[in-house]
Amino acid sequence: MATIALQQQKIEYVSPSRQRVMGILFILLGAATWFFFSRGTGADIQTKFVMTPGGSTATLPDIILPALATVNVLAVLCVILGIIQLVKPRGFGRYTNWILTAVVGMFILAFLTWAASGKSLNLAGLLNTTLLKAVPLTLGALSGVLCERAGVVNIAIEGMMLMGAMVAALVGTISGSLWIGLIAAIASAAVLGLVHGVLSIRYKTDQIVSGTAINIFSTGMTSYISAKFMQVNQIELNNPGVFQPIEIPVLSSIPFFGPILFKQNIFFYAMFIFLALLTFGLYYTRWGLRLRSVGEHPRAADTLGINVFRTRYIAVLLGSMMAGVGGAYFTIGSVGGFDEVMTAGRGFISLAAMIFGNWNPFGAFGAGALFGFADSLASRFAILGVKIPSEFLLMTPYLVTMIVLAGVVGRSRMPAADGTPYVKEGG
Amino acid sequence: MTEEQPKPEESPPKKDAAKILIEEITGEGPRAKPRRRGVLGSLLVPMLAIFTGLVLGGVFIILTTPAVYAAFGVSIWEGIKAAWSSVWVAYSALFTGAFGSPSAIIAALGSGDMTAIRQAFYPFFESLVATTPYIFGGLALALGFRVGVFNIGAEGQVFMGAIVATFVGYALKGLPMIIHLPLAFLAGGLGGAVWGFIPGILKAKTGAHEVINTIMLNYVAFRLSEWLLNGPMQRPDSFNPVSPFILDSAKLPRFFGEPIRFHLGFFIALFMAWLVYWLLWRTKWGFSLRMVGANPHAARYAGVSVTVGIVVGMTLAGALAGMAGGNEVLGVSHSLAMAFSSGYGFDSIAIALLGNSHPVGVVLAALLFGALRNGATAMQLAAGIPIDIISIVQAMILVFIAAPAIIRTIYRLRPAAGGEEGVVVASWGGK
Secondary structure (H helix, E strand, O other): OOOOOOOOOOOOOOOHHHHHHHHHHHHHHHHHHHHHHHOOOOOOOEEEEEOOOOOOOOOOOOEEEEHHHHHHHHHHHHHHHHHHHHHOOOOOHHHHHHHHHHHHHHHHHHHHHHHOEOOEEEHHHHHHHHHHHHHHHHHHHHHHHHHHHOOOOOOOHHHHHHHHHHHHHHHHHHHOOHHHHHHHHHHHHHHHHHHHHHHHHHOOOOHHHHHHHHHHHHHHHHHHHHHHHHOOOHHHHOOOOOOOOEEOOOHHHOOOHHHHHHEEOHHHHHHHHHHHHHHHHHHHOHHHHHHHHHHHOHHHHHHOOOOHHHHHHHHHHHHHHHHHHHHHHHHHHHHOOOOOOOOOOHHHHHHHHHHHOOOOHHHHHHHHHHHHHHHHHHHHHHHHOOOOOHHHHHHHHHHHHHHHHOOOOOOOOOOOOOOOOOOOOOO | OHHHOOOHHHOOOOOOHHHHHHHHHHOOHHHHHHHOOHHHHHHHHHHHHHHHHHHHHHHHHHHOOHHHHHHHHHOHHHHHHHHHHHHHHHHHHHHHHHHOOHHHHHHHHHHOOHHHHHHHHHHHHHHHHHHHHHHHHHHHHHHHHHHOOOOOOHHHHHHHHHHHHHHHHHHOOOOOHHHHHHHHHHHHHHHHHHHHHHHHHHHHHHOOOHHHHHHHHHHHHHHHHHHHHHOOOOOOOOOOOEOOOOOHHHOOOEOOOOOOOOEOHHHHHHHHHHHHHHHHHHOHHHHHHHHHHHOHHHHHHOOOOHHHHHHHHHHHHHHHHHHHHHHHHHHHHOOOEOOOOOOHHHHHHHHHHHOOOOHHHHHHHHHHHHHHHHHHHHHHHHHOOOOOHHHHHHHHHHHHHHOHHHHHHHOOOOOOOOOOOOOOOOOOOOO
C-alpha cells in the first residue's frame, strides 16, 4: 500500500476525572451485581448454559455453574478492578476501555447467571439471535459511517431501509427471484440516496431536513403501496420467500461457533464482507483517505484537487445502497413479507450504533451486536420469568448512546465537517 | 413580480456601524429585505410548494390506479379521462372530507334540523380538531429553531405529555374542573418540558447533539408508555394496552353537541401561538433567546448566556410539544392508547419550516396540515386512496420549502433579493 493509513491516534492521556469516574463505575457495577443478583439467589441453585445451537449436529457439553458463587466471584472481580483503577496512578491508562469492556461483560454474565438461575439458558441460541438482529443494525450503521465520513449526515437510513424492505418484497414476489428483489431494493434506496445527495450537496438544504423529508416520504410511500396493493393481494404481491442459509462445508461443523457463523443466509455474510471492505477502503486506500479528508476539511481537500461534490455523491450513493441491503434483510432475509412500518425505528438505532461505534466500521458492528444483544435478551425475559419489564432492557441502547454522547464513559468524535454543506469559494 | 424589485433609492448605500452591528446580532439584516416584497411575495414560494406537492400527489394517485392503465389500453383519450377522474374523485373527497360538502351544508341549513346541521359542519370542525395538536407541535419546533436547537424529538415529548396528562386526568379524584383541567393540561406541558430539558442540558453542558438525544428519547418514551400501558397505567378491566378514561373534570369542554368534537384546546393553541410571538418578539428575554439562535457568539459577547438560552429553549419547546399530547388526551381521545400519536412530532417539523418558524406561519401551516390529515381520512373511505398519500404530499412540500431553489427553477422565478432566504434551521454542525 502506497498510501499511509492514517489510523486515528489513540489518546493515551487519561484525564484524572475520567480515571475516577471509571473506577467508581466499576465499583458501582460490582456493587450492583451483588445487590441485585447475589442477594436473592439461594446457595445451591445452579444455572445451566446450553452451548449447542438448535438443530446443530456438533454438540458441546452444557456448562453448569453454581449461581451464587459465580455471581459473587464476578462482583468481587469488578470491585477489585475498580479499586485498582482508583488507587494505581493513572489507573489502567490506555487499557481503561478494555477493562471497561471486561467489567461490562462480567456484569452481563452475572446478570445472565442470575436470570437463568434454576433454569437453563441456551447461550448459543442467544448469540445466534444477537448476531441476526445485529445484521440490519450493522448494515444501517455502516451506511451512516460511509455518508458521515464524507461529511453528509444521513438521518434517512430509516426511510431507505423501509423502502428497501418494501421493494424487495414486492419486486421479489412479482419477478419470482429473490436476487432481482434484492437488486431492486438496492436501486430504490440508491434513488432516495440520490435525492438526499442532490438536496444536501447541490441545493445545500439542511441535511437533517432533507433526511426527515425522505423518512416521511418513505413511510408514506411504503404504507400506501402496502395498503393499496400488497395487503389486498398477499399471495401474488407480498410472498417473496426468504434467502435460505448457505452452509459452508467443514467450518459449519465446528461446535458452538460453526452453525452460528457459517450456516446463515447471504445477508449475514454480506455484513462481514461489507465490514471488511469498508474498513479496508476507508483506512487503507487512497479513496478512503480522500473521502475522510472531505468529511474533515472539505476546503483543504478541494485545494488539493479532490472533487468534494463527487466524493460526497459517491459516499451517499454507496451508503444508501448499503441501507437498502439492510432493509431487504427485513423481508427477504428474515420474515418473508412486508408489513407497514416494519423497520420500527431500527434505522435510528443504526444511527445510534454508528455514534456509539465512533464513526468507525468495526465500532459500528460492535455497537450493532450490543444493541442486538439487548433486543434478543429482552425477548427471552418472558420465557425466563425475569421480573424486570423487557421494555426497560429495550431502552438501554438508547440510554447508553446518550451517555456515550455526553462523554461520561468515553468521547465519540464526529467528522469535523459533518452536516455542513460545502460551498465552493466564489461560487 | 414587479413588487419584488427593490427600488434603487431603497437600497442603503451606507450604513453606520451600530446598525450593522445590530443586524449582525439579530440576524434580521438579510431578512429585512424580502419583507419589502409584501405579504404576497413572501407567501409565493410556500404556496407554490403546496401546489406542487398536491400536483405530484395527484400524479402518484394516477400512477397507482390500475383503472387508468386499463383505460390507456383502450385509447389515449379514455386514459386521460380515467386519470383525470381518479384525481378528481380523490381530491374532491379530500376537500369535502376537510371542509364538508357545500350542498350538504346548504341542505342542512335549509332543513333547520340541528342534528343535520351538526352533521354537515362536522368535517370542518374535525379539521380544526386535527389542527390543534399541529399548532402546539409546530410552535414547539419553531421556538426551537428560533433559539437555535433542532427539536426533532417532539414525538417523544408529545408522548410524555400525553402520559402525564392522562395520569393526572384519571388519578386525581374529587377536584373541581376549574382546578383539575388546568392542572392536567399543565401536567402535560410539564411532561414534555422534562423530555425537552434533558437534551437541552446535555447539549449545553456536554455539547452532545440534541438531534441524536431527542431521537433516542423518542424511543425511550415509546418504551416507557408501552410498559406503563401494560402495567401500572393499564385500564383495570381491560386486556389491551390502554389507560383508564380521564375524569369528566379533566376533559376540555366541547362547544357543540355530538358528533362535533371541536373543543377548547383550539383556542388554547391560538393563545399559545400569541404567547410565543409575544415572548420572542416583544420581550427583552425573548430577544436574548433569539439572539442565542441567530448568533451564539454575538450573544455571548453581549453577555447573554448561551447555556441558559439553549436549556430554556429546549424546555419550552418540550412543554409546547407536551401540550400537544395533553390536548389530544384531554380534548379528543380521553384515554391513552399505544398507537396514540400519528407522527405529530415529525409532521411538526414540516409545519414549522412551512411557517418559517413564525407563530402566524405555524398556525396557517397547521390549518393546512390539519385539513389535509382530516380530509385524507374521508378520502380513504370514499375513494379508496390510503391515507398515507398525505405523508407523500407532506414530504414533497417539506422538500420544496427546504430547497426553494427547486421551486424557483420550476416556475422560473427570479432569485430572492438578498440571497436565498432558506429556512431558519439549527443544523448538525452548527454548534
